[in-house]
Amino acid sequence: MKPSEELMLLLELNNYDVEKFKLKMQVKYEETGNLDLYKFKKYADLIVSHYLYEENLDYFSRNPLTYRSDWGDDVVSMDQFKVKHTDILEEEITLKEFLVLKDFNEVNRESILYDILDKWVEEYRESSIRSMENLRHMIIALPKKSRKYHKPSKIMFLLAILIAFVNMLLFKNPETLQPSFISFISDFVIDWNQLLYDVPWYSLYGVFTILLFVLYAVLNNSFSRLIRDVRGEKNKYAVKTFDKWDNDMKNARLKQSGILEDYVDLVVKKPKKSKLELKTLIGPEILMDKFKNYVKMVEKKYDWMTKNYSRFMTYIRLLFLLAFLFNLGFIGVGFAIMRGLINV
Numbered sequence: 448m449k450p451s452e453e454l455m456l457l458l459e460l461n462n463y464d465v466e467k468f469k470l471k472m473q474v475k476y477e478e479t480g481n482l483d484l485y486k487f488k489k490y491a492d493l494i495v496s497h498y499l500y501e502e503n504l505d506y507f508s509r510n511p512l513t514y515r516s517d518w519g520d521d522v523v524s525m526d527q528f529k530v531k532h533t534d535i536l537e538e539e540i541t542l543k544e545f546l547v548l549k550d551f552n553e554v555n556r557e558s559i560l561y562d563i564l565d566k567w568v569e570e571y572r573e574s575s576i577r578s579m580e581n582l583r584h585m586i587i588a589l590p591k592k593s594r595k596y597h598k599p600s601k602i603m604f605l606l607a608i609l610i611a612f613v614n615m616l617l618f619k620n621p622e623t624l625q626p627s628f629i630s631f632i633s634d635f636v637i638d639w640n641q642l643l644y645d646v647p648w649y650s651l652y653g654v655f656t657i658l659l660f661v662l663y664a665v666l667n668n669s670f671s672r673l674i675r676d677v678r679g680e681k682n683k684y685a686v687k688t689f690d691k692w693d694n695d696m697k698n699a700r701l702k703q704s705g706i707l708e709d710y711v712d713l714v715v716k717k718p719k720k721s722k723l724e725l726k727t728l729i730g731p732e733i734l735m736d737k738f739k740n741y742v743k744m745v746e747k748k749y750d751w752m753t754k755n756y757s758r759f760m761t762y763i764r765l766l767f768l769l770a771f772l773f774n775l776g777f778i779g780v781g782f783a784i785m786r787g788l789i790n791v
Contacts, residue, residue: 452494470585474743484497507527510571524725525728534551546719576696578735579735582742596674598671621637635785653777656770667763677752692738706723
């Protein structure tokens with residue numbers, strides 16, 4: 448057991464709310480194929496189930512509706528999977544072997560087959576519904592706004608853009624900075640622009656100053672977008688998104704059920720045509736993986752933000768201060784050179 452799991456287990460036993468952590472770990476634990484995880488509301492029960500669960504590498508004993516591409520190239524068809532039923536005497540028999548047994552007539556075979564498939568469908572349905580609820584709760588658990596996590600300053604962002612833009616104009620288009628009604632500023636800008644071309648190291652100094660402001664603006668904007676994206680997952684559109692996802696899952700399960708019903712109709716009459724490729728059945732599982740990956744991405748962004756917020760904010764503030772001091776130095780050195788205080 449990992450230290451973080453031990454800590455959360457201890458907190459729950461002392462009546463602390465660890466629901467968010469429990470939901471996060473359940474999504475992670477589900478990767479083992481344990482379909483019983485959805486049954487537990489407490490983290491203590493969940494973690495016991497997880498560590499007592501022995502991952503069955505005999506994929507043909509699993510629920511075929513949970514098929515994943517990493518199960519191996521030999522796992523292809525649903526009729527390869529082992530089935531159990533009270534009317535089937537054999538302890539281990541594949542669906543393909545059951546369908547060709549002479550012990551059952553067409554009616555009995557159909558009834559048993561429906562029992563087997565219904566068990567798989569119901570098991571997967573309950574698990575997927577609970578997983579969808581967990582994903583929804585994980586997003587809801589994210590704070591929409593927090594006094595602790597503010598976006599970087601917009602004023603500093605705009606100021607950085609403005610200073611960088613003015614310095615760029617000084618290099619490439621100094622005429623823009625020469626107001627006709629203030630002649631001494633025009634003369635100063637002309638001399639300053641000429642200085643940039645006459646003194647290479649001073650020109651490099653100016654370029655470096657611009658790059659510092661541009662870097663600050665990029666980092667400021669990126670971190671602001673990260674915070675906005677994380678907060679945005681809890682707005683009113685997030686609820687609509689999950690409602691749509693629920694509807695998509697229902698439609699995928701209905702399509703899956705239709706395929707299975709057609710399969711029963713076929714194999715009852717033609718038992719030897721029992722092959723049904725698993726790839727045609729895993730529409731709901733593909734959707735579920737897509738939803739889980741999305742929620743994991745949001746959680747990862749949130750965890751990164753909370754873990755690095757203070758340090759990152761300190762760094763970009765220091766970066767702005769450094770860029771601002773460099774810009775003051777850029778102006779001061781240029782003025783000193785033009786006044787002859789520094790010989791070049």
